[in-house]
Amino acid sequence: MTGPAPRVVEALNRALHRLFDERPTLHLLGEDVLDPYGGAFKATRGLSTRHPGRVLTTPLSEGGIAGVAGGLALAGDEAVVEMMFGDFAALAFDPVLNLISKSVTMYGERVPMPVVVRCPVGGNRGYGPTHSQSVQKHFLGIPNLALYETTPFHDPYALLKEGLDRGPSMLFEDKVLYTRRLYPDGVVDGHFAFQLLGGPAGWAHVAPADGGPADVVLLCPGGMAHRAIEAAHLLRERGATVHLLVPARLHPLDLEPVLPLITGARLVAVAEESTEGGTWGADVAARIHRQAWAELRAPVLLLSSADSVVPTAPHLEAEVLLGAPRIAAELGRALPEIAPTPVRPTAVEEAGRLAGVPVVMPKLNNNDTAYLVLEWHVPDGGYVEEGEPLLDVETSKAVEEITAPASGYLRVLAQTGSELGVAEPLAELFAAPQDEPAPAELPAKEPESAAPADRTYRLDRVQQGTAAVVTRAHREVPAAFAAVEVRVDAALERLRAVSEETDAEVGLPELLVRAVAAARPAFPHLFGTLLDERTVELAERADIAVTVDAGNGLYTPVLRDCAARPLAELADDLMEFRLKAYRGEFTAGELSGGALTVSLNLEPGVLLVRPIVMWPQLCMVSIAGPVRRLVPSDDGPVAANVVTLGLAHDHRVVNGRDAVAFLRTVAEGLSDPQQLAKLTD
Known part of the structure; x- marks a missing residue:
């Protein structure tokens, strides 16, 4: 691929132009889709100028738009429908369920219904409760209706073409993804690469560029891909290897191309932006359990957004929607619960039964000489695996997580609230439980006052x-x-x-x-x-x-x-x-x-x-x-x-x-x- 890769909305626009050039009976219907506006997210820009009469701007009636598209398909034409926001697809649910999808098999013979309903979905844009939902789960399992989602790995042309050819279908387009560029062929960044499995509208398999085996296989729709990649980076820093599987077609789902990857992982998880209950992720988990239960190390972990409408305020929206930090945290917590393959203790581990492995305060930046112990993730005397989160310390600018340098039973030496310099002892790790009691709780250091409180200002x-x-x-x-x-x-x-x-x-x-x-x-x-x-x-x-x-x-x-x-x-x-x-x-x-x-x-x-x-x-x-x-x-x-x-x-x-x-x-x-x-x- 020469030059910068196109943004997803640009690739979507090119795909629509190409399909209109190839298919003379194709129409597009939606609100404000004519030039010069070109749709709320500019996906239809240039279409009405180049193909006058085949791009139809409509009244504000999603049910009516979908009904006309169904009529065009029954008459032998093809139609792409644009919902201005995916939330409004609820108003088109009746014609999608009772006309478009049922017409395929309702008349005694299979009737082609080449209709694609495009739906901008998802939050993280501050659009509020009625313009930010992920509504995919509400259309899951309707007979004859295929569901697709744009991704940063798949050309939208392949999705739209397959959606029209097998029709009817819906294409969900994450709004944040519109401004992101497609990843160039096979490249994500310096640490991850990808390949497509099962054809141009199949799965994207994102894996470490060095080919490391998977500790975690994380399945997610395309709108979650960037957050999943960020979570994979966070877990990589903690020593865990994550492989991502991103399908272009959400339903019906074909697991066969990726089953060997799923069955080889310590943990399998599904992450999606919708709320819990009747979700795509639950359907994926059920299929994996049915097809690969004997090979799984643990049940599939499901990750969803909070049970809430999507707030408008950005900081509240971030609390509700599933993000990379929570994905990484949930996966990190689940991994230790899965028993690793037993190995014979090494000589070092045997020696550790008598001599503990020291845990000391690392140097975290060039500005501070001491850091504050905030919280221990493992209780005193508890067992921790090498690389797992051990404690949080606070620098002057950030909270940093310190991981265990070895596996073992923890003996805490520095209590919460204490401030330690670089290389000072935090704890010891032993290969066997220790009988000696831990040091008494140390009080947090009190700031020394040089003047009455009302005449001082202490820097945070x-x-x-x-x-x-x-x-x-x-x-x-x-x-x-x-x-x-x-x-x-x-x-x-x-x-x-x-x-x-x-x-x-x-x-x-x-x-x-x-x-x-x-x-x-x-x-x-x-x-x-x-x-x-x-x-x-x-x-x-x-x-x-x-x-x-x-x-x-x-x-x-x-x-x-x-x-x-x-x-x-x-x-x-x-x-x-x-x-x-x-x-x-x-x-x-x-x-x-x-x-x-x-x-x-x-x-x-x-x-x-x-x-x-x-x-x-x-x-x-x-x-x-x-x-x-x-x-x-x-x-x-x-x-x-x-x-x-x-x-x-x-x-x-x-x-x-x-x-x-x-x-x-x-x-x-x-x-x-x-x-x-x-x-x-």
């Missing part, structure tokens, strides 16, 4: 971490500063268009990150780390940290591979970062690894921000404004929106000339029409 742990970073930056980095002013009217106009095209809230932060990342090939030494007085280690890609402050302290999470990802994806990640900042839920991994930091200061009235350089980085870019003021032009002074870009840079590596040239390159990305087109494509 997040601000203490910020203080450590700032102190080290000023002590170790000889920083210089440069700034340029940029007109951004063209950028703001283009961003409004991109937001309309992608249905994502895209703004100056995402555009600035892309512009900074795009400048890396011309200024590689700005994206590096100073190893010694003569050597800079260059970053392999543009991983950009951004400042996020939701009122709970300043965080700098990292946006990964910013040069290769669309603005809509960066916008989704930034929104997730803001929610995590609000809840204080970052992990150390999310806050580390940035090659350069961007300081976002877009509040009204901010004119200039002079950032620091966050060691071991070499540069930090800042943006302020925008502000409205008069600027010179060929026709005299005109009112314009301007921002000030700043660059703090390590003067040992970056000179003023390079700093200004870099800023001008980034500024062109925010102002030059050609550069804007490249960055927002």
